[in-house]
Amino acid sequence: MYKKGCHDNYVGANIKVIRVFFNYLKNDKDFYTGDFQRLFYVRKEEIDIFVLSPEQLKFLIHDKAFETQLLPSEHRIKDIFVFGCTTGLRYSDIFLLTNKNFELQDGEWYLKLKSLKTKTFSYIKLPNYAIAIFQKHQPKSDKTPVFGKISLFNFNKTLKKVGEKAGFTTVIEVSREKQGKTQKITKKTDITQNRFCDKMSSHMMRRTAITTMLILGMPEHLVRKISGHSHSSSSFNRYVHYAQAYMDKEISKVHSKLESY
Template sequence: MIRKPLISLFTQFIRDTETGRRLKKNGERIRPDSIQNYKYVLLNLTRFSESTGFDLRIRDTSRLNKRELLVEKNYWKKFYRGFTDYLYKNGCHDNYVGANIKTIRVFFNYLKTEKHIHTGDFHKQFYVRKEEIEIQVLSPDQLKFLIHDKSFEEKLTDRQRKVKDIFVFGCTTGLRFSDLFLLTKHNFEHTDGKWYLKVKSKKTKAFTKVRLPEYAVRIFEQWSASNNKRATVFGQLSLFNFNKTLKEIGEAAGFTDPVDVSREKLGKAVKMASSANTPIRFCDKMSSHMMRRTAITTMLILGMPDHLVRKVSGHTQGGNSFNRYVHHAQAYMDTEIEKLHGKLETI
């Protein structure tokens, strides 16, 4: 009976991915972000085994009899319950737990196709939980404030002013954080008195060309003072510092209304609160993710046709993620129309 330690095999799985021995189905290398997520899963598996004493091993099932197969099936059922319970007890939510399980399923497929270890199909019974997290975006009025309010801008530090400009640029173009900080002068095209941004997404490989408004052009010109065309427009800034500064900007701008935030554990909503057990404010939820979400919803709210918004954002038609933006934009418009109707009723 062949038994192999799961941790060592998972380590090999990561190493083969890093070196390019394991590739995507289309022949491309796995992105570094995905590899980092694999390492987090490995860390969770290691800590789970150490804290619970659960023996993590892989058995070749090709020569097991009926009774032994039943034992193996029960082993993996016990693993799934134990590992997910461990993550939930440590404060994780459905999306994170589901992402861990999804990676483990990928690992089992690797064992079968790359290492030729017959582990059975027990991993296919691992349920991948998902949760729909409410989209937090700037309203058009909030975005307009950050773009045009010069008196507010003068109160910001140089660091805050730069982050504010980058954030506004992202809220206008819909670029991801990773794509924003790869922009060089080569991505900007001036034709017939109009400025365009040309980008190939690092994540999806989708190519987009978007016309820039005057305020976005001013941001580009201000932060691309270097004559080196290969230098990135916005320089370097860690995601942590970007998000931290963004929250400071939101607080200074008065974006402090409390927001209801809930996450799911085992499919049940759990209301979130700050570490000080005080209501979560809008500015507390401001992050790099808000740029792309704000850009897409703003385009929809202001009446841009869905198919053109998808062309800018890179979403495929009928995608669930894009439909979330459509629903959010519709809810916002419904609220504003109700306000208008209320004013008409009182006239």
């Protein structure tokens, strides 16, 4: 697999399946093949997290000149993406939303739902721009999904075009690991594949929402509650580390001003 260009996560996932299979033969089917599978080492790599900065998210929310450049299909994807970057919902949960998930209480709009993946309940207050997105796409029937239907492939393909029109074209470096060694992944033949906009996908919505909440000062335990992460979630800790790097950078600016006299 390594000779074919595979990386640690893919190789590790396959080794894990093989190990589980031989354990199944031994423990469930009484078919003894030895204990060699116990020696299998499952490698795992930490893949870079790509998220929008608060400034980039605000650009997508508020810039009217940018919106005039978008086709109707791109405008719809932009709206869904912004909604996801605000609420932190998973892609699967967003396209299950109906009018019944939106509730008006004392003049404030709330989003209430049960996660399809974790079965946890969320009750999220919505900002004005998210309410405007809901009302723009609100269907007449309570049984019809608010954002309709679209394949994941077409969503990601269109989102990359939206990112390109937004000017999110900074060239970035991507690192992956093979046998524990970090390698930079670049495609010299096509520089466009190394741009930020080409890394935009449905996964970026939830990651952006969580990281933005942390960066802008929301307490960690509240972000966990909104995003549906358990207290021991290792995946959530990656967002904390990302936000910590941002906070370290900002506090360094403060320190530099204090150190000069």
